[in-house]
Amino acid sequence: MLVRACRGSRSSRLVTVAALFYARLWGARIEFDDEFGIFVCSGMRGGFGRGGMTLGGAYLTRANTCRRVLRHEAVHADQWGWHGAVFAVMYLCEEMRNPKARNRYEIAAGLGDGGYTPS
Template sequence: MLARASRGSRSSRLVTVVALRYARLRRARIEFDDEFGIFVCSGMRGGFSRGGMTLGGAYLTNTNTCRRVLRHEVVHADQWGCHGAVFALLYLWEEMRNPKARNRYEIAAGLGDGGYTSS
């Protein structure tokens, strides 16, 4: 499951392991979603941005676990798999230049599925 969630990327695998440990510390319920191939860490009362965030192959959230949101987050897991740990820097740089619905990584993941409104 770990290899599948991290998309075969060693760097993303390390990020996923750290994210899962962090989620355990925050007392999250951790389940593996077989359809999307991602760990869903729910029940967290904070420690993530917006409605949730994906680190490697782990999605951290409180209750934001509907299928369309997971479809959005799995694209982010793919982006982690493609870019490895450097994705964190790429995403943050993009977010500083083009925040929220203008962020190209969010656009690629599907704004509607992620709960974004274009403005």
Template structure:
């Protein structure tokens, strides 16, 4: 996929150490000083990051690589539209990738957290 080649070139410009992770079938571009969003960003089949290379993170990012493979360049507007409607942990692409694996804190309100009416 051309976008993966471009992402790898971008990673090289930011002096990343690039390795192919066979278990997750994704290029891991670590050691970057910038050039990515949040803790890391997957572009095509390349995961760009400073140092977030834990197993769970790579599992999460490999799902995003699969999403790129499924949607191609249309993944960009699909993701951005979804993020504008349902940011962060509400984004269906993040949910599909596994919120906990992606470092999202998902707190569910418990029964005691309901706001009671005043009497």
């Protein structure tokens, strides 16, 4: 499951393991979603941005676990797999230049599935 969630990327695997540990510290219930190939860490007391966020192959959230959101977050897991740990920097730089619905990584993941309204 870990290799599948990390899309085969070694650096994404390290990020995923760290994210799972972090999620457990925040009280998450961790399950693996077979359809989308990601760990879903729900029930967290905090420690994530917006309605949730994906780190490596782990999606962290309080309760935002509908299927369309998981589809969106699985694309972010793919992005982590393609770019490795450097994706965090790439995403943050893009978010500073083009926030929220203008972020190209959010657009690629599907704005509607992620709960964004196009700007």
